[in-house]
Amino acid sequence: MKENIYNSSKAPEPVGLYPHARKAGNLLFLSGVGPRERGTKKIPGVVLDESGNIISYDIEVQCRSVFSNVRYILEDAGSGWDKLIDVTVFLTNMKDDFAKYNKIYAEYFKDNQPCRTTVEILSLPTPIAIELKCIAYF
Numbered sequence: 001m002k003e004n005i006y007n008s009s010k011a012p013e014p015v016g017l018y019p020h021a022r023k024a025g026n027l028l029f030l031s032g033v034g035p036r037e038r039g040t041k042k043i044p045g046v047v048l049d050e051s052g053n054i055i056s057y058d059i060e061v062q063c064r065s066v067f068s069n070v071r072y073i074l075e076d077a078g079s080g081w082d083k084l085i086d087v088t089v090f091l092t093n094m095k096d097d098f099a100k101y102n103k104i105y106a107e108y109f110k111d112n113q114p115c116r117t118t119v120e121i122l123s124l125p126t127p128i129a130i131e132l133k134c135i136a137y138f
Contacts, residue, residue, distance in 0.1 A: 006077035011069045012036035015125050020073045023138070028079045030134040032090070034126060035065035043128055054127045059097040062130050063104040070132055079136045084114040086135040094120035097129060 006021040006028075007014075014020065014031060021030045036043050045061025048054060071081050089105075091097050098118065105116075114134075124131050 006073070008073045008076040010038060010072035010076065012038045021077045023077070026138050028074070028077055028083075028136045028138060030070065030073055030132075030136070032124075032131045032133050033066055033069050033073065034124065034128045034131045035062040035069065036126065036128070037065070041126075043126065046127060046129075048127060052127065057129050059093075059100050059129055060104060062128060063101050066130055066132055067104075067108050070134055074134075074136055079138055081108075082112045083136040083138070084109075084112060084134055085137060086115045087117075088133040089116065089118040090121050090124065090131045090133070091118060092121060092123060092129045094118070101130065 004023040005019040006023070008020050011020055011033065018031050020033075021028050023029075034043075035045065043062070044065040045058035046054060047056045070084075074080055074083070089101070091101060101118075
C-alpha cells in the first residue's frame with residue numbers, strides 16, 4: 001500500500017502521522033493542507049506572540065500560501081491543479097475572511113472550477129486561519 005502514499009518535498013511537513021496524499025483508483029485524496037512553510041514553523045501572514053498566540057494575520061497571504069502548498073502536493077503526486085474536482089475549505093473566521101478568501105479563490109480557480117464547500121470552524125491544529133481538503137484525479 002505504500003505505493004499509494006505521496007509526500008511532497010516542497011509542502012510543509014504534516015503535523016501528525018498521515019501522508020500529504022493518498023491514491024485510490026484514479027483519485028488523489030489530499031490530507032488537510034495549511035499555509036505553513038516547509039522545514040520551519042513559520043506561517044506566512046501570521047504574527048505570533050512569545051506564547052504562540054495569534055497577534056494578527058493576513059488571510060490573503062495565507063490563502064496564497066495554502067494554494068501553493070496544495071499545488072506542490074498535487075504535482076509531486078503526478079496530478080495537477082487543473083485536475084482538482086472537490087475542495088473543502090475550513091476558515092476560522094467566516095465573517096471577516098470569507099470575502100477576501102472568495103476573491104483570491106476566484107483568481108486561482110477561474111479556469112478549473114471544482115466543487116467547493118466552505119465551513120467555519122473554531123480552530124485548527126496550528127495557529128492558521130485556513131486549511132484545504134482536496135480531491136483530484138490522475
